[in-house]
Amino acid sequence: xxxxxxxxxxxxxxxxxxxxxxxxxxxxxxxxxxxxxxxxxxxxxxxxxxxxxxxxxxxxxxxxxxxxxxxxxxxxxxxxxxxxxxxxxxxxxxxxxxxxxxxxxxxxxxxxxxxxxxxxxxxxxxxxxxxxxxxxxxxxxxxxxxxxxxxxxxxxxxxxxxxxxxxxxxxxxxxxxxxxxxxxxxxxxxxxxxxxxxxxxxxxxxxxxxxxxxxxxxxxxxxxxxxx
Amino acid sequence: xxxxxxxxxxxxxxxxxxxxxxxxxxxxxxxxxxxxxxxxxxxxxxxxxxxxxxxxxxxxxxxxxxxxxxxxxxxxxxxxxxxxxxxxxxxxxxxxxxxxxxxxxxxxxxxxxxxxxxxxxxxxxxxxxxxxxxxxxxxxxxxxxxxxxxxxxxxxxxxxxxxxxxxxxxxxxxxxxxxxxxxxxxxxxxxxxxxxxxxxxxxxxxxxxxxxxxxxxxxxxxxxxxxxxxxxxxxxxxxxxxxxxxxxxxxxxxxxxxxxxxxxxxxxxxxxxxxxxxxxxxxxxxxxxxxxxxx
Numbered sequence: 001x002x003x004x005x006x007x008x009x010x011x012x013x014x015x016x017x018x019x020x021x022x023x024x025x026x027x028x029x030x031x032x033x034x035x036x037x038x039x040x041x042x043x044x045x046x047x048x049x050x051x052x053x054x055x056x057x058x059x060x061x062x063x064x065x066x067x068x069x070x071x072x073x074x075x076x077x078x079x080x081x082x083x084x085x086x087x088x089x090x091x092x093x094x095x096x097x098x099x100x101x102x103x104x105x106x107x108x109x110x111x112x113x114x115x116x117x118x119x120x121x122x123x124x125x126x127x128x129x130x131x132x133x134x135x136x137x138x139x140x141x142x143x144x145x146x147x148x149x150x151x152x153x154x155x156x157x158x159x160x161x162x163x164x165x166x167x168x169x170x171x172x173x174x175x176x177x178x179x180x181x182x183x184x185x186x187x188x189x190x191x192x193x194x195x196x197x198x199x200x201x202x203x204x205x206x207x208x209x210x211x212x213x214x215x216x217x218x219x220x221x222x223x224x225x226x227x228x
Numbered sequence: 229x230x231x232x233x234x235x236x237x238x239x240x241x242x243x244x245x246x247x248x249x250x251x252x253x254x255x256x257x258x259x260x261x262x263x264x265x266x267x268x269x270x271x272x273x274x275x276x277x278x279x280x281x282x283x284x285x286x287x288x289x290x291x292x293x294x295x296x297x298x299x300x301x302x303x304x305x306x307x308x309x310x311x312x313x314x315x316x317x318x319x320x321x322x323x324x325x326x327x328x329x330x331x332x333x334x335x336x337x338x339x340x341x342x343x344x345x346x347x348x349x350x351x352x353x354x355x356x357x358x359x360x361x362x363x364x365x366x367x368x369x370x371x372x373x374x375x376x377x378x379x380x381x382x383x384x385x386x387x388x389x390x391x392x393x394x395x396x397x398x399x400x401x402x403x404x405x406x407x408x409x410x411x412x413x414x415x416x417x418x419x420x421x422x423x424x425x426x427x428x429x430x431x432x433x434x435x436x437x438x439x440x441x442x443x444x445x446x447x448x449x450x451x452x453x454x455x456x457x458x459x460x461x462x463x464x465x466x467x468x469x470x471x472x473x474x475x476x477x478x479x480x481x482x483x484x485x486x487x488x489x490x491x492x493x494x495x496x497x498x499x500x501x502x503x504x505x506x507x508x509x510x511x512x513x514x515x516x517x518x519x520x521x522x523x
Contacts, residue, residue: 049436072441079438089433106439108233154437 082151259459269401416512456509
């Protein structure tokens with residue numbers, strides 16, 4: 001599903017974000033990427049959806065050679081991925097329904113399918129009753145649930161989340177993790193960069209720790225391992 | 229492209245036109261102004277050309293005779309003129325007739341002629357018509373060689389002046405048009421830049437969920453084209469009104485001035501301007517998209 005071999009990323013200002021990373025993430029895995037700030041977690045995540053290109057090494061996502069992907073093929077790579085950010089990135093002038101539907105509209109899905117899918121994923125995150133609300137009227141946790149609904153509405157094979165609970169209180173974080181767990185149980189691969197010790201320790205999933213641009217630890221059922 | 233998608237693009241384009249109200253108005257006005265001036269020069273140049281060639285095809289040669297010729301000699305000159313190739317009609321105008329016509333042309337101001345007293349300064353003359361415009365000049369030269377002919381004139385000077393004028397108008401017009409087209413391009417690309425900026429969040433999300441670049445660009449392209457098109461329509465309406473008014477005025481006062489009839493002439497000019505406006509709009513937004521949206 002995700003295959004990295006000898007991947008390095010050096011930014012144009014010379015800073016080395018990742019060096020010689022090799023990792024394989026299989027279909028249906030649930031993986032936490034942990035590590036101190038600035039260790040390369042974000043870069044790791046960004047490589048997956050080709051926000052950044054690796055400087056060297058091999059990178060395959062969903063069978064696509066990301067390192068050598070034509071710019072015109074990037075949209076098709078991303079259609080197989082669902083991306084969730086710390087800051088939700090919802091459109092304030094669209095309703096909850098419209099925010100989620102937007103992800104299907106821009107890839108030109110048929111209208112009838114949009115209605116069906118959007119209602120389905122809003123059910124999944126428990127927000128069907130707020131479909132007509134605007135993001136400004138929702139709590140942070142609700143907003144992140146809308147963002148998750150948007151990320152999964154196109155049936156991605158991998159969901160990538162960058163600090164999805166970073167702006168949320170512990171109880172809400174836990175709710176969000178339960179939703180991710182449900183999505184993962186349905187067969188979707190989860191890759192999540194996080195600082196959240198409680199979440200990582202509570203979930204007991206595979207943990208990949210990145211320190212100074214290298215993989216320091218990769219263990220199943222791992223712990224966060226840092227002071228939070 | 230799916231109908232539904234097209235609908236979406238157009239809806240998005242209109243919503244950002246509304247959103248940028250003032251900038252949209254400024255863009256449309258600039259395009260309208262540029263195209264109005266373009267249209268004015270175009271109409272002017274085409275009319276001047278038309279006038280020049282109409283006059284050229286209508287010209288007759290005025291042959292002025294020496295003053296002391298006898299009737300016999302005048303008739304001989306007349307016969308010789310008829311034999312010049314291309315000449316189809318020769319009419320004699322004696323001095324009295326010439327004076328009478330001159331008086332008529334002066335109209336209310338014929339009092340001026342009183343200073344002449346009984347003398348008639350006008351010469352006897354022939355009016356010569358030829359079959360083709362390009363034969364006017366050689367025929368006039370041949371007539372001028374004949375014995376008893378003082379000189380032979382045709383509308384050459386006027387025509388040449390008209391052509392010079394046309395050339396000048398064309399040059400000035402071209403410079404102005406280039407300048408104004410650039411101004412229109414600039415302001416449209418600025419408007420689109422503001423739209424792109426206002427929607428950067430939306431554009432970012434579109435990219436993350438896998439919208440293609442073309443899909444992201446279309447609404448902006450349509451917005452630019454609507455701006456250009458609207459400006460062109462305003463310019464066209466103004467031009468048609470102005471031309472109607474002007475031709476009406478001119479026909480009342482200067483009956484002989486050959487102007488190009490309104491239709492289909494204005495239809496062609498309108499189509500040209502509308503196409504030009506739309507292209508400027510599309511170009512303006514393309515420039516902005518290339519520079520400000522790295523997709």
